[in-house]
Structure formats: structure tokens, C-alpha cells
Amino acid sequence: MNLRFGKSMPWLGVVLVAVVLLAVPFVAALGGQAWVRIANFAILYIFLALGLNIVVGYAGLLDLGYVAFYAVGAYTYALLASPHFGIHLPFWMILPIGAALACFFGVILGAPTLKLRGDYLAIVTLGFGEIIRIFMNNLNAPINVTNGAQGITLIDPIRFGDFSFAQTGHLFGFTISGPQKYYFLLVALAIVVIVINIRLQDSRVGRAWQAIREDEVAAKACGINTRNVKLLAFAMGASFGGIAGGVFAAMQGFVSPESFSLMESITILAMVVLGGMGHIPGVILGAVLLTALPEALRYGIEPLQRMIFGRMFLDPESLRMLVFGLALVLVMRFRPAGLWPSSQRRRELAEPAD
Amino acid sequence: MSDPNVLLEAHAVAKHFGGVKALHDVSLTIRRGDIYGLIGPNGAGKTTFFNCLTGLYRNESGHFVFDGARLAADAPHKAAAVGIARTFQNIRLFGNMTAIENVMVGRHLRTRANVFGAIFRNRATRNEEAAILRRAEELLHYVGIHERAHDYAKHLSYGDQRRLEIARALATEPKLLALDEPAAGMNGTETEALRLLVEGISRDGVTVLLIEHDVKLVMGLCTRVAVLDYGEKICEDVPAMVQRDPRVIEAYLGGSVA
Numbered sequence: 205m206n207l208r209f210g211k212s213m214p215w216l217g218v219v220l221v222a223v224v225l226l227a228v229p230f231v232a233a234l235g236g237q238a239w240v241r242i243a244n245f246a247i248l249y250i251f252l253a254l255g256l257n258i259v260v261g262y263a264g265l266l267d268l269g270y271v272a273f274y275a276v277g278a279y280t281y282a283l284l285a286s287p288h289f290g291i292h293l294p295f296w297m298i299l300p301i302g303a304a305l306a307c308f309f310g311v312i313l314g315a316p317t318l319k320l321r322g323d324y325l326a327i328v329t330l331g332f333g334e335i336i337r338i339f340m341n342n343l344n345a346p347i348n349v350t351n352g353a354q355g356i357t358l359i360d361p362i363r364f365g366d367f368s369f370a371q372t373g374h375l376f377g378f379t380i381s382g383p384q385k386y387y388f389l390l391v392a393l394a395i396v397v398i399v400i401n402i403r404l405q406d407s408r409v410g411r412a413w414q415a416i417r418e419d420e421v422a423a424k425a426c427g428i429n430t431r432n433v434k435l436l437a438f439a440m441g442a443s444f445g446g447i448a449g450g451v452f453a454a455m456q457g458f459v460s461p462e463s464f465s466l467m468e469s470i471t472i473l474a475m476v477v478l479g480g481m482g483h484i485p486g487v488i489l490g491a492v493l494l495t496a497l498p499e500a501l502r503y504g505i506e507p508l509q510r511m512i513f514g515r516m517f518l519d520p521e522s523l524r525m526l527v528f529g530l531a532l533v534l535v536m537r538f539r540p541a542g543l544w545p546s547s548q549r550r551r552e553l554a555e556p557a558d
Numbered sequence: 559m560s561d562p563n564v565l566l567e568a569h570a571v572a573k574h575f576g577g578v579k580a581l582h583d584v585s586l587t588i589r590r591g592d593i594y595g596l597i598g599p600n601g602a603g604k605t606t607f608f609n610c611l612t613g614l615y616r617n618e619s620g621h622f623v624f625d626g627a628r629l630a631a632d633a634p635h636k637a638a639a640v641g642i643a644r645t646f647q648n649i650r651l652f653g654n655m656t657a658i659e660n661v662m663v664g665r666h667l668r669t670r671a672n673v674f675g676a677i678f679r680n681r682a683t684r685n686e687e688a689a690i691l692r693r694a695e696e697l698l699h700y701v702g703i704h705e706r707a708h709d710y711a712k713h714l715s716y717g718d719q720r721r722l723e724i725a726r727a728l729a730t731e732p733k734l735l736a737l738d739e740p741a742a743g744m745n746g747t748e749t750e751a752l753r754l755l756v757e758g759i760s761r762d763g764v765t766v767l768l769i770e771h772d773v774k775l776v777m778g779l780c781t782r783v784a785v786l787d788y789g790e791k792i793c794e795d796v797p798a799m800v801q802r803d804p805r806v807i808e809a810y811l812g813g814s815v816a
Binding site for chain 2: 400404407408410411412415418421422423424426427429436
């Protein structure tokens with residue numbers, strides 16, 4: 205792990221992180237369950253951002269339609285575990301199906317487009333993201349598959365036998381609410397994706413991705429089948445998106461095309477770029493900041509405005525975009541490699557290749 | 559049909575860029591164990607020939623026979639897979655990776671670990687990874703830059719970058735090592751060291767194809783030499799004969815000295 209908490213006592217760091225992670229949902233609950241949900245979303249975004257990090261950070265492929273895979277995962281879960289079709293499969297069956305389907309779409313999209321570079325790839329992926337959203341919006345006729353803009357409701361929560369994640373339960377004398385249960389599930393998933401990210405970075409495949417990012421022609425001359433290796437990055441990123449989508453659908457109990465707008469793709473990308481592309485702690489920081497910031501605005505700005513001006517005249521939603529944009533501009537200006545970049549990325553941007 | 563001593567045959571390879579004939583029906587034969595020099599004035603088509611051979615360009619007509627089989631190199635990684643490794647005229651290293659990582663990338667072709675191996679780090683993957691590292695270290699030793707193993711490629715000196723590129727190419731276990739102007743920009747000492755390195759590589763059983771401007775180096779090092787001029791092969795022989803060929807003297811020295 206790249207997080208260093210003093211080399212002499214590595215276990216202290218791990219214990220510290222574990223204690224903080226355990227405490228978060230209970231501390232957040234003091235401010236109401238809404239804060240636990242915000243923490244959940246922060247971790248879901250960590251998961252998504254680290255999935256995208258494989259594509260953008262490691263392989264250097266700019267994907268602006270990542271949310272499409274998230275949508276595929278979410279709708280897969282929604283359709284296979286809701287009264288909409290009357291199908292109620294267990295989550296451990298649906299999540300892999302969602303991941304596989306997202307992966308399939310990743311390959312379908314990637315195979316023809318990965319010859320494109322940089323800007324062109326970005327445009328095609330952006331288009332794909334929108335196509336999926338519009339499909340979800342309009343696939344209610346002639347056969348009602350996605351229920352159109354109304355979305356799908358009453359989606360089953362994740363459940364192990366009698367243990368449902370939606371209800372408040374008791375464990376070891378503690379009362380644990382639904383969102384708190386999801387929190388621990390999400391933390392477990394996030395740890396898995398972090399480990400996968402770390403291990404990929406330091407592997408034959410990870411080196412090949414890095415080589416392609418550095419110099420594609422030289423990578424080819426070294427015998428790397430660049431198309432397949434890029435496709436692999438795309439497919440992996442897509443699968444993570446699919447899993448995240450499934451968990452999202454279960455957690456919310458509701459999905460609609462609105463959740464999968466272009467803005468969402470850009471937010472996830474901003475998390476990766478803002479935090480520090482290709483650097484796991486940086487990406488985590490980016491995801492947490494960009495989830496927490498808008499919420500803090502929502503809860504902070506309203507009372508602040510009422511206190512100073514006596515009334516509301518800027519709604520937090522539009523202010524959010526303003527702050528977002530400003531933050532990105534400032535980071536690009538003063539820390540172009542991200543808030544917490546890997547040493548390598550810092551080098552790349554400090555000394556432009558000749 | 560084919561002579562087992564022949565490693566590479568080019569049969570009437572032609573490549574055009576628009577109206578410009580960069581290569582005009584070039585045929586040549588490289589035997590196993592050769593250090594084969596390809597020389598010619600600037601723009602004669604040497605690098606174009608390299609790029610056709612290694613699958614970076616597609617030749618319009620003609621074909622290559624490599625190691626007894628027709629080369630279907632329509633992609634560079636396929637050329638590398640059959641055993642043709644190359645370096646580039648303008649060095650192309652992975653600048654922000656360390657020297658040893660650069661060589662480890664070169665092992666990609668001859669190793670197998672996939673994503674699942676990377677994630678689960680099973681015994682086979684760990685063993686393979688250790689072998690990759692060991693081989694990369696050996697190769698850095700071989701080219702003589704092992705003490706720079708953990709420096710970033712872009713921080714190496716020019717001569718060391720050339721050596722690193724050769725080490726990376728050797729990591730793919732080539733039968734034919736194609737060097738595109740390896741001595742360009744080197745001083746006398748560096749060139750001499752390079753000569754020794756190439757001789758060593760040849761002794762260790764790798765056939766070498768060398769594009770070079772340094773005529774002295776080519777004549778001292780190569781076992782056979784072909785001369786290109788305006789995309790045509792004008793001569794192919796042992797160095798001593800090539801040096802005396804009037805067409806070569808004319809092409810190379812502009813005819814004014816002959």
C-alpha cells in the first residue's frame with residue numbers, strides 16, 4: 205500500500221485506518237442517516253474512480269462515457285431484482301452478470317474505437333455514454349424494458365438469507381441501520397478494488413499499460429499487442445463500473461436514466477484527475493473531496509445565505525457547478541499533476557518529454 | 559526449398575509514399591550469424607526498409623521470408639513475436655519508467671501472466687515475475703548499465719539510452735536484432751564500446767542488422783554490407799568489395815571524388 209504511516213510501525217497505520225473506517229458510520233449517524241448515505245456515496249465513488257483509474261490513469265485512455273457501464277450494471281440489477289419483470293434473483297448472481305454485461309459493452313465499444321487516440325477516443329466514448337442514457341430513457345416502447353424516464357422502483361436490497369441490508373438490525377448489541385450496513389459492504393468492496401489496483405500496477409499487464417501510455421510505437425516494437433492490452437484495460441474498467449452500478453441500484457432501490465448523465469462521467473473523471481491520475485491514494489482523495497464538497501455546500505450554503513442575506517438567492521445545485529469548475533481550474537493551474545500525484549506523474553508533467 | 563543458413567530474405571520489397579519511391583524492389587539475403595550492414599546516404603530508404611521489416615509500414619509489393627517462413631508482419635508485435643527486435647533512430651524508451659522496468663517490458667512477449675495472475679499473485683505468477691526481474695538484471699549487466707538500473711530512462715546519458723534500448727530489444731529473445739543508427743551522436747569511445755557490444759551479441763548467436771552512417775564502424779564490424787541509394791540496392795557484398803565498388807563511391811561521395 206502506498207499510504208505510509210511511519211515505516212517503523214506499519215501496523216499502527218493499518219489499525220488507525222481501520223478504527224477510523226469503523227467509526228465513520230457511527231459518527232456520521234450523529235448528524236442523521238443522511239450523512240451515512242453521503243459517506244456511502246463517497247465510497248461508491250472511490251470504487252468507480254478506481255475503476256476508471258485503470259483506464260485513464262494506467263493505460264492513458266481518456267474515457268468520457270464511463271457512466272454508461274455504471275448504468276448497465278445498475279439497470280441489470282434493477283431488471284433482475286424488482287417487480288418490474290417480477291424477477292428476483294439474489295445479488296450474488298446479479299452482480300457478476302452486471303459486471304460481465306458491462307465488460308461486454310466495454311469490449312463492444314473498445315474494439316472499433318481503440319485505434320483512435322486522445323481526443324477522438326474521448327469524443328466516441330462521450331457519445332456512447334449518451335447513447336446508453338437515451339436508450340434507457342426510450343426503451344419503454346414498444347416493449348417496456350426500462351420503464352423510460354420514470355425509472356424502475358422497488359428494487360430488492362442486497363440480502364444474505366434473512367440478513368437484509370435495507371433494515372435496521374442488531375449486531376453484537378449495536379443497533380445498525382440499513383445505510384450503515386451498506387457502508388461496511390462498500391468498504392469491503394473498496395478494499396478489494398484498491399488491492400486489485402495495487403496489484404495490477406506492479407504486474408506484467410500493468411507495465412504493458414504504462415509502456416503504451418509512454419510510447420505506443422515502442423510498446424508495439426517490444427511485442428505488446430497494444431489493441432488487446434488496451435481492450436483489457438477498457439474491459440476491466442467497465443466491469444468495475446458494472447459492479448458499482450449494481451450496488452448503487454440495490455442501495456437506492458430506484459434507478460432512472462437521470463442518474464447516468466454526462467455530468468456523472470465528468471465528475472468521476474474529475475475525481476481521478478483532481479486527485480492524481482494513476483495514484484491510488486490521490487484518486488481516493490479526489491473521490492472523497494468531490495463527494496463531500498457538494499454535500500457540504502448543500503448543507504452549509506443554505507443556512508449561511510439565510511444568516512447573511514436573510515433569504516436564499518443562490519441554489520446550491522448551481523453553486524455546486526461553479527465551485528466544481530473553480531476547483532478544477534485552480535488545481536490545473538497550481539497542481540497540474542493532481543492534489544496527490546504519484547511521483548511518476550509529477551515527473552511527466554514537470555519535464556515534458558522531448 | 560530454403561537454405562537453413564539463411565535467416566532473412568527480402569524479395570523485391572517496394573514502398574511508395576505518394577509519388578516518392580522510398581524503396582524500389584529491394585532484395586537482400588541475411589545469413590545466420592551475419593552482422594549485416596545497411597548503409598546509404600540520407601533518404602536512401604534504410605529506415606523505411608526497417609519499418610517494412612518490423613511491420614510499422616506495409617510494403618506495397620514484395621515480401622520477406624524470415625527463418626524459413628513467409629513473414630506476415632502486418633503489425634509490429636507480430637514481427638517481434640517471430641524474433642525480430644529493433645531499436646529506433648531517435649531513441650524511443652519509456653522515459654518515465656526506470657531502466658530495469660524498460661527491460662522488463664521487453665519480457666512481455668515471452669511471459670504469460672494475465673490479469674488474474676496479477677490479481678491473485680499465485681505461485682506461477684510470482685515465479686514468472688521473479689524470472690522477469692532476474693533476466694532484466696542480467697541484460698542490464700550484459701549491456702553494462704546495471705548500476706543505472708533504478709534510474710529513470712530519460713535521465714540516462716545518451717550512450718546509456720542506446721544501450722538500454724538494445725537491452726530492451728534483447729529481452730524479446732530475438733533471432734534478428736535490427737539496430738537503426740546505434741552510433742549516431744556517439745563519440746569515439748562510445749562508438750568503440752558499442753562495436754564491442756555488437757560483436758558480443760553476434761558471438762552469442764544473434765544475427766544483427768545494422769543501419770549506420772559511420773562507414774568506418776560498418777566496415778570494421780560487418781560481415782556483409784548492402785548499399786541503398788534512392789530506394790534501390792546498388793551493391794551487396796563483403797565490406798572490402800563494397801568499398802571499392804564505383805557505384806557506391808559515386809552514391810556516397812557524390813561522384814566528385816571518383
